[in-house]
Amino acid sequence: MDKIETILKNIEPIIMNCRKKTNIPSWQLDDYLQEGMIIALEMYHQLLLDPPDDDFNFYVYFKVRYSCFLIDQYRRNMAVKRKFDQIDYCELSEAFYLFDQNQDVSENVMYNLLCQEIHLLLSPEERELFEALKNGQKIDRNQKFRIKKKIIEYIKRFW
Structure with missing residues (x-):
């Protein structure tokens, strides 16, 4: 298996854990996985261009970056100016x-x-x-x- 395929397979539990902590109402499971893979691929390409120090842990860095991304998305979706897009209640x-x-x-x-x-x-x-x-x-x-x-x-x- 290719290194990038291994990385994408190993980040799935991290994505699921972050999904539980930051639940964005309009997102499905596929949205979380897709955004997580995009972030992982961007990080991987950055690391190829500029290799880090020896004690760099890709997965820890990914978790921090992905969880911050989810928090930003949640705040953007729940902003006051977008409240009219949200359902007030469900019958x-x-x-x-x-x-x-x-x-x-x-x-x-x-x-x-x-x-x-x-x-x-x-x-x-x-x-x-x-x-x-x-x-x-x-x-x-x-x-x-x-x-x-x-x-x-x-x-x-x-x-």
């Missing part, structure tokens, strides 16, 4: 359709377990209203508020 009925598209298997399992626990928590009438919300049906806002309050109180016990 409950919309959130139930999004869960399997952008989440991995473990997140889907946790989501399904939480839904099962919520079903045990709610009364039969509230369960029907909860299912109606999941299906995008309109319900009375007072009933919606009571269900939401009950679910939030349940979740707060674990945080």
Whole structure:
């Protein structure tokens, strides 16, 4: 395997770790990997032109540079002048359709377990209203508020 291929393979865990620490809302996994590889290739070409001292660790330098890049991107995306581009909230009925598209298997399992626990928590009438919300049906806002309050109180016990 070529040296650059080895470097690109070895930086993937660093990219995943930095992704957990700095989550940019509009980015997918491919965006993180692509930007990480671009930065690694730029660093590699710089090192070919100007070799560093003997005790230089490429991966440490990459992690610092990549994490700073992600912080800059996060700040740029979350700037006040770009707030109008962001979603203020996600309607409950919309959130139930999004869960399997952008989440991995473990997140889907946790989501399904939480839904099962919520079903045990709610009364039969509230369960029907909860299912109606999941299906995008309109319900009375007072009933919606009571269900939401009950679910939030349940979740707060674990945080």
